[in-house]
Amino acid sequence: MNIYHKTTQKLRRKLQRSESLKGYLLLSPTILVMAGIMLIPFIGMIILSLWTQIGYAKFDTTLTLNNFIVVFTNEMYRVLFSRSLVVSAMTTFLTVLLAYPMAYFVAFHVQRRKLLWIILMTLPFWTSYLLRVFAWKVILGYNGVINSGLLWLGIINEPITLLLYNPSAVIITLTHAWAAFAILPIYVSLEKIDRSLLEAATDLGDSPLARFFRITLPLSLPGVVAATVLIFIPTVGDYVTPSLVGGSDGYMIANAIQFQFGRGSNWPLGAALSLSSMAVVTVITIVYFLVSKTLTQNIR
Amino acid sequence: MDHIKILSVSKCFGEVIAVNDVSINIKKGEFFSLLGPSGCGKTTLLRLLAGFEMPDKGEIIIDGIEMNGVPPHQRPTNMVFQSYAIFPHLDVTANVAYGLRKSGLSKAQITQRVTEALELVKLSGYEARKSNELSGGQRQRVALARALIMRPKVLLLDEPLGALDKKLREEMQIELRTLQEQIGITFVFVTHDQEEALTMSDRMAVMGDGIIQQVGTPREIYEQPVSRTVATFIGNINLLEGIVLSRSSAALSVELPIFGKVEIRNSGPGRAVGETVSCVIRPENLSIGASPTDSSIGVILQRSAYFGKSTYFIVRAEDSSIEITVSMQNSRVAPQAGSHLWISWDSSDLVILDE
Ligand SMILES: Nc1ncnc2c1ncn2[C@@H]1O[C@H](COP(=O)(O)OP(=O)(O)OP(=O)(O)O)[C@@H](O)[C@H]1O
Ligand SMILES: [Mg+2]
Numbered sequence: 001m002n003i004y005h006k007t008t009q010k011l012r013r014k015l016q017r018s019e020s021l022k023g024y025l026l027l028s029p030t031i032l033v034m035a036g037i038m039l040i041p042f043i044g045m046i047i048l049s050l051w052t053q054i055g056y057a058k059f060d061t062t063l064t065l066n067n068f069i070v071v072f073t074n075e076m077y078r079v080l081f082s083r084s085l086v087v088s089a090m091t092t093f094l095t096v097l098l099a100y101p102m103a104y105f106v107a108f109h110v111q112r113r114k115l116l117w118i119i120l121m122t123l124p125f126w127t128s129y130l131l132r133v134f135a136w137k138v139i140l141g142y143n144g145v146i147n148s149g150l151l152w153l154g155i156i157n158e159p160i161t162l163l164l165y166n167p168s169a170v171i172i173t174l175t176h177a178w179a180a181f182a183i184l185p186i187y188v189s190l191e192k193i194d195r196s197l198l199e200a201a202t203d204l205g206d207s208p209l210a211r212f213f214r215i216t217l218p219l220s221l222p223g224v225v226a227a228t229v230l231i232f233i234p235t236v237g238d239y240v241t242p243s244l245v246g247g248s249d250g251y252m253i254a255n256a257i258q259f260q261f262g263r264g265s266n267w268p269l270g271a272a273l274s275l276s277s278m279a280v281v282t283v284i285t286i287v288y289f290l291v292s293k294t295l296t297q298n299i300r
Numbered sequence: 301m302d303h304i305k306i307l308s309v310s311k312c313f314g315e316v317i318a319v320n321d322v323s324i325n326i327k328k329g330e331f332f333s334l335l336g337p338s339g340c341g342k343t344t345l346l347r348l349l350a351g352f353e354m355p356d357k358g359e360i361i362i363d364g365i366e367m368n369g370v371p372p373h374q375r376p377t378n379m380v381f382q383s384y385a386i387f388p389h390l391d392v393t394a395n396v397a398y399g400l401r402k403s404g405l406s407k408a409q410i411t412q413r414v415t416e417a418l419e420l421v422k423l424s425g426y427e428a429r430k431s432n433e434l435s436g437g438q439r440q441r442v443a444l445a446r447a448l449i450m451r452p453k454v455l456l457l458d459e460p461l462g463a464l465d466k467k468l469r470e471e472m473q474i475e476l477r478t479l480q481e482q483i484g485i486t487f488v489f490v491t492h493d494q495e496e497a498l499t500m501s502d503r504m505a506v507m508g509d510g511i512i513q514q515v516g517t518p519r520e521i522y523e524q525p526v527s528r529t530v531a532t533f534i535g536n537i538n539l540l541e542g543i544v545l546s547r548s549s550a551a552l553s554v555e556l557p558i559f560g561k562v563e564i565r566n567s568g569p570g571r572a573v574g575e576t577v578s579c580v581i582r583p584e585n586l587s588i589g590a591s592p593t594d595s596s597i598g599v600i601l602q603r604s605a606y607f608g609k610s611t612y613f614i615v616r617a618e619d620s621s622i623e624i625t626v627s628m629q630n631s632r633v634a635p636q637a638g639s640h641l642w643i644s645w646d647s648s649d650l651v652i653l654d655e
Contacts, residue, residue, distance in 0.1 A: 199352055200385035204399030204450065205373045214398075218389050 049271035056265060067272035077256065077273065081280065084253040087167050087242075088235040091174040092228050098175065099182035099227065104216075107190035118187060125180040133244050136173040140164040140245065165247025173241050178234075182227040189223025190216070225292045229285055236281050253277050303328035303486050304349070304454060309358035311344055318344040320510035321358070326488065326503075331480050333489045333497040336507030337533065342490040343382065345507070346456050349488060350379045363453055378447035382458040384439045386431035392418070392442055393427045399450045417445040420479065436463050437472065444476075454486045461496065473500055494534045498522060506530045522582075526654045531580045536612070538583065538624040544575045552652065554579065558597065558617040558624060564650045571652070578653040583627035585649035588613055589642050590635070596642035603637050615641060 015021060024031070049067055052060040071077050106117045124132070139145045140163040147159035163169065193216065201211040239254035246252065253273065260270030304326040311319040318341040326332045334342045347353045349360060351372035360367040363376055378399075387395050396414050405413070418424050421441040431439060440460055447455055460476075461469045477500050480487050491497050497504050498518040506513045506521060508529045514521055525531035531539065542556040551563045552571055556579060564579065571577055592598065599615040602623060613626045613635075626643055635641060 194383065194385065196381045196383050196385040197387060199372070200379070200381060200387070200446075201398070202352075202372045203350060203377075203379045204446065205402060207373065215387065 045271045045275060048268055049275055051268045053266050053268055059268065067269045068276065070269060071272050071276050077253070080251065080253045080256050081277070083167065083251070084236050084277070085280070085284070087170055087174070087250075087252060088232055088238075090171045091178065091235050092232045094171065094175045095178050095182045095231050096186070096224055096227055099179050099186055100224070102179075103183050103187035103190055103223075107187055107193075114191075118183070121183055122180040125177075129177060130240065132177055133173055133241055136169070136176065137164065137245055140169055140172070164245060166249045167246065169245040169247075170242050170250045170252070173245050174235050174238065177241070178231045181230050185226040185230065186220060186223040189220045189226075193219045221292065221295075225289070229288070232288075233281055233285065237277065302326065303330070303363060304488070305361040306345075306349075307359050307361070309345075309348060309355045309360060311341075311348060311353055311356055317510050319348065319355075322507075322510075322512050323358075324505055324512060324515060326486060328486055329484050331477065331487045331489065331500060331502045333491055333501040333504040334507060335491055335494060335497040335504055335533075338492055340507045341510040342492070342507055343458055344510075346379070346458050346488065346490050349454070350377050350456050351375045376453040377456055378450045378452035378454075379456040380440075380443045380447050380458065380460045382460075382462065384443040384460075386434070386439050386442055386446075388431050390430075391427065392423065392429050392434070395431070395442055396445045396449055398446060413449055417449040420448065420483075421445045422475075437468050440464065440472070444479075448483070452485065454488060457487060457489045459490055459492065461491070461493075469496070476500070498534070506533060508533070524651055525580065528578060528653055531651075531653060536583050536625060536627070537580050538586075540579050540581075540622070540624070542577055542579055544571050544573050544577060546573055547571060552577070554652075557620050557622045558599070559645070559650075560597070562647050562650060564647060564652055579650050580653060581645065581650050583612060583625040584610075584629075586624070586626040586643050586645050588615075588626045588628055589644075592642045593644055596644040599641055599643055601635055601637055601639050601641055604634070613641070615643065 015025075048059075050063040050065070052062070052064060052066065054060050102121055106114055106121070110117050137144070141147070142159050142161065142164070144159075144163070146163060147156075150156045151159065197215055197219070198211060201215045202208075206214060236252075237254045239252065239258050242250045242252045242255055243258075246255075254277075257270050257273045257277070260266045260273060264270070302325040304324075306322055306324045306326075309319060309322050310317065320341075322345060324332075334345060336342050344353060348355055349362070349367075351367065351370060351374075354368065367375060387398065390398070393414055396417055397410050400410050400413065403410075414427075415424070418427065421444050423438060423441045423445065426434070426438065426442075429438075431442070434442065440463075443460070457476075461472050464472060473496060476487075489497075489500065498521075501518055503515065503517050504521060505515045506529070513530045514526050516524075521530065522534055525534060525537075528539065531537050540556050540559070542554040542562075545553045545555050545561065547553070551565055553561060553563055554577060555561050589596070597617070599617055602614045602616055604614065605612040610627050610629045611634075613628065614623050615626060616623045624643075
């Protein structure tokens, strides 16, 4: 009884003193759930990627790196990887390019009801993702809006097939789909800029353009960096859009993963592909973060 | 020669008239303060000079050039902002050198100017710091150096000392004044601290509700306030209503409560006999003693307030409930409330307000 009392007292005192311990305790349900739905499947994936498929849902459980060797030597996967990265990078670039002026407009030129403007701008994104992808199919398709419009205007004699089922169709669709996610972080970082900084720059002789490049842009870079990461990571792994509007030329790495877990029926290879793409994205993101950090530090 | 001419300038924000028909002339090399309570339009007037706002009516002429329509980056003015507005992504050197990029100076010349500017504001050795690594006072110096390096004809300062503690503020007041005399450019200095305005300025303007109440030297403003607003805003003052008994060209004879019949120098507009006038006298122009002199009046002490270097005695006459305040320096005695005292004054310290 006495010992029990002493230990609980000791624990309580320790708890009162240590803020971080308290924090972890408060977080413990979250940590448990995260472990359950993230860590355990992740470890499962690692183990699976080291096995070999020998029949439907049957595996040779001797550990081997063969799957990774296939991933990194097979020409097809190399092409898919680089295409995914290029498509994703292009999407990210275009999205930010598109979102920046919109965010800038709301932050600096809208006086009242800014929230309403933001909601209106993100309104299209409240509809289903699939619906929006199909909408682009309707716009870019053989009998689509663009083709029939151009035919009616007499600019072309027969529908253009260049519009749909290629990587650029994927980029267009993804860019539109993710724009809302770029507007918000950029808007927040622009909104945060102290207006007197801009006035100070003008006072010190900057024209509006010079001021934008010397003050506004550097100070909004954190938002831009957040937006790029927010878009780059999920778009690399997207498989819905490429399978709907990408055609065989727009096939991306996630489609290959989906194939291996589905009709290809090679789960260990699929696991190795996803782990590899995860690693690649992580490395790219970290490098990007480091580079952008030094860049924002050294802007003059 | 008038360096800055503000000619009946008005500026409205919707319903609010922030600056209302203001006319001021500021001389070259003058330290000119704008003093007034919060929200009276000081910042707006300064921003009109800097070009961040354009006047609805009237015009501003700086150095003989009409400024309407001239954008801020083309005006011969620079501003020290209320919040300092130090660029957070740049270090002290880059902040101070910010405006020199298009000056056509070589890198070595720019470095030279930055070093000089930092020396001027006593901030050498802080070149590589970022704004979040500086104290409020240091930030204020960076803002000052950044503006001065542009060699403006007019430096506009918007409550630059407002965020500093009392001791640092008093140090900076002296430094700023010394600096201004050293470089000799025109300073337009906004403050809501009356002591600051009085100690620093060559001349000052008292504002209230967008209107200029009075322009003059600190001494004129302090000793000859023209209106109730100015009199009560600047320092502690006793305000008494009296009736004109008789008038001559030089003086008015006025019947005041407590003081009785007094002769006051007649400076303002003509006053008719029988008219009610407002008179003011500063607490420090009254003297107080425990025994009567030949011209003193007996009063009863209501309460006193100790301020260190001086003590305020709030007294009333035996036959009246009107209270007046008397201040006295270095008082050794601490009379009890209710005790009988005698006050005396010099009638030349009594001022009749214009309004
Ligand atoms: N951009 C603006 N839009 C609307 N009203 C404004 C704007 N700027 C100032 N005002 C109004 O104009 C009046 C004067 O403001 P100003 O900032 O010039 O006061 P101030 O004397 O500098 O006050 P403080 O000592 O508090 O800084 C205030 O009533 C203020 O609300
Ligand atoms: Mg102000």
